[in-house]
Amino acid sequence: xxxxIGTSIxxxxxxxxxxxxxxxxxxxxAASDANFKSYFELMTKDAxxxxxxxxxxxxxxxxxxxAKPHFDKGKAWSFTALERHVYFDxxxxxxxxxxxxxxxxxxxxxxxxxxKVGKQWxxxxxxxxxxxxNDSSKAVIAIKAPIEEVLIQxxxxxx
Numbered sequence: 411x412x413x414x415i416g417t418s419i420x421x422x423x424x425x426x427x428x429x430x431x432x433x434x435x436x437x438x439x440a441a442s443d444a445n446f447k448s449y450f451e452l453m454t455k456d457a458x459x460x461x462x463x464x465x466x467x468x469x470x471x472x473x474x475x476x477a478k479p480h481f482d483k484g485k486a487w488s489f490t491a492l493e494r495h496v497y498f499d500x501x502x503x504x505x506x507x508x509x510x511x512x513x514x515x516x517x518x519x520x521x522x523x524x525x526k527v528g529k530q531w532x533x534x535x536x537x538x539x540x541x542x543x544n545d546s547s548k549a550v551i552a553i554k555a556p557i558e559e560v561l562i563q564x565x566x567x568x569x
Contacts (some may be wrong), residue, residue: 416540429494430505430524433531435491437560442488445482450474453533455527460537464561482566489520505531516543 428554433452438448450470453459459473460466468476480486494509510520523569 414446421536426498426502426505430496430507430531431491431494433524433533434494434507434509434522438489438491443488444481444484444486446474446486449477449481449486454527457533460535462518462538462540464558468481483553487514489518492517502526515540 416466437449437452440452453470455470457470457473459468459470461468466476477486489511490508490513492512494507496507498507500503503526504520505524507524508519511518512521519539519541520536523534524531525534526532
């Protein structure tokens with residue numbers, strides 16, 4: 411009997427991981443298809459999106475305002491998962507993930523938090539970051555230093 415319970419829990423976890431992956435894949439596909447409505451329906455009302463630029467920290471409404479012109483052009487962005495890891499809290503109602511993505515910016519990383527709203531998983535928090543090969547770090551730092559030094563100084567006083 412214990413074996414049956416263990417197998418049932420393992421199967422449920424596998425099933426939940428598949429459901430979660432499907433939601434994330436649908437979310438990415440909605441962006442690729444420029445389906446604004448579907449894309450944002452897969453996010454919670456209080457969702458946060460953090461983009462690759464240091465100034466890109468948006469609540470859902472701010473992110474919709476940013477994204478709308480891109481979606482209106484017929485293609486927003488295209489992210490395809492190359493690798494993904496999914497984790498659940500003990501309640502099974504909160505999950506987090508990280509993914510390696512093939513994008514128009516080449517390889518990026520995404521990470522996020524999903525919550526179960528009724529029977530549906532929704533994205534509550536997402537962070538997108540570009541990867542930088544270690545051998546290229548110095549060159550990238552040299553490019554971004556003059557821009558981000560101003561941001562660093564401005565933000566130091568706000569903590």
